[in-house]
Amino acid sequence: MMHLFHTVLEGAALLIDAAASVIMVWSFAVAIYAFAQASFTGSAADRIMRLQVARCALGVKLVFALELLIISDLLHTVVSHSLDDLWFLAALVVIRTVISYFLNREIQEVEAELQR
DSSP: OHHHHHHHHHHHHHHHHHHHHHHHHHHHHHHHHHHHHHHHSSOOHHHHHHHHHHHHHHHHHHHHHHHHHHHEEEEEEEEOHHHHHHHHHHHHHHHHHHHHHHHHHHHHHHHHHHOO
16 A cells, blocks of 8 residues: 555655656747847847847746645655655755745746836
8 A cells, every 4th residue: 555655745745857858849839939038029128128028938947846846755755765866855855945936036036126
């Protein structure tokens, strides 16, 4: 029974990892398209504003993907039986949480700037 539980959790973690990866790749493609479109149309001020909007949109998607990866890391922690794995996963969670925090902060600053 416990083996089945661990297998289900590992499968869920794998699915969440895959979803986060798809979100990151898709976000990258959308951001490149938005960057190209914003770089070649409109006035300089309009281009800068559109690039900032594209950055915010990319940042929001990356934060979401990082949060999914944190969930996956927590699931891996539940099924891990090695102390070394637990320390490694804890370090990953801390790193991803710090990155998410600073990305969120930057997004809020850019959004506040755009609203002026």
